[in-house]
Amino acid sequence: MNPTLRRDADAIIRSSLNAVLPDEAVRRALKAFAPRGGRVLLVAAGKAAWQMAHAAVEALGRVDGGVVVTKYGHVKGEIPGVTCCEAGHPVPDENSFAATEKALTLVQGLTAEDTVLFLLSGGGSALFERPLLPGEELQDITSQLLASGADIVEMNTIRKRLSAVKGGRFAQACAPAEVFSIVLSDILGDPLDMIASGPAVPDTSTCAQALAIAEKYHLNLSEQAKTLLQQETPKALDNVTTRITGSVRELCTAAANACRELGYEPILLTDQLCCEAREAGSFLGSIVRTHTGHGKKLAYIAGGETVVHLTGRGLGGRNQELALAAAPAIAGRNAAVFSVGSDGTDGPTDAAGGYVDGETLAALAEKGWNVFDTLQHNDAYHALRAVEGLIMTGATGTNVNDVAVALLRD
Secondary structure, eight states, X not given: XXXXXXXXXXXXXXXXXXXXXXXXXXXXXXXXXXXXXXXXXXXXXXXXXXXXXXXXXXXXXXXXXXXXXXXXXOOOSOBTTEEEEEEOSSSOOHXXXXXXXXXXXXXXXXXXXXXXXXXXXXXXXXXXXXXXXXXXXXXHHHHHHHHHTOOHHHHHHHHHTTBSSTTTHHHHHHTTSEEEEEEEOOSTTOOTTTGGGOTTSOOOOOHHHHHHHHHHTTOOOOXXXXXXXXXXXXXXXXXXXXXXXXXXXXXXXXXXXXXXXXXXXXXXXXXXXXXXXXXXXXXXXXXXXXHTTSOOEEEEEEEEOOBOOOOSOOOOOHHXXXXXXXXXXXXXXXXXXXXXXXXXXXXXXXXXXXXXXXXXXXXXXXXTOOXXXXXXXXXXXHHHHHTTOEEXXXXXXXXXXXXXXXXXXX
């Protein structure tokens, strides 16, 4: 491992993540919060739910009750007046269903004078769920979608129709109370009805689109699931006010600023990366090869969310696959490629992402790892762990997509 490049990568990651923590963003959005005089109840769902709820209660002083549902390991302490729950992600589990029931119970019987402060972040599609079909079947469909290579919009178009809380149905459950929703975006272009499957937003997707997606990916669906895909979701809601805050653009800007402070010239390639993870890694590696020899310190930045098409049974995540795929292209060069999930987790692992540099390929070969075979088996986690290429941040409290960076020190 190149210690200088790894040190720079760690500094860029640390600075970038600190810049997109939701605390200030939530406080900013709450300036428009005007309760009607009745009770104020809080419901927060997603990977950043605890951090958002903590910031909101701190800013408001108190709430009249609340439920937080977030990913395992993401609750960092008690919040006054709020029940904090941890549940399954990326596949919902029994704790997802139980926590969502608590939230639905909390908002039952509200009046027009009451207000629900709804704090939403990415990951809510799995964490905030009351299925309209058996839980085991929903879990199976979710797993099929995750393995298929479907993007997040396609996945959520399906999931909305199988849920009693997605696609605007949670806002319906809160009526006649007003819902004030603060959303931390984790989807390119910030489509409100797709972030965490839009529990408090009118749905723009259609049954026809859902059925086409099911056919495209050859989903194995029961007759009950097929019937649900043909039932339309709410297209209008009159009790919701929404404020969107935080996005991958801010993450990329923060990464560029951190690179600049370390003496690199930052070049933003895109903040809408949306291809196969291994293709993105190979592409970043190719960019390094093109610009080697120009005598500059350069940083190429790409933000977004790649996908992984499972071809094996190994362990990893999209950021780890992206980094590993770049290793052959940058071998022998004074360069590094790293990719990190802003929430601190990548796939079903304890890593946030992966790091490789010009010495990684040789180190892998020495330990018996072949990059192509490893990617075919989707086992980037174990390969990168063998060469100290995992990025470990722990839960960050935010979730605004991923950022990948190629560093070149000529």
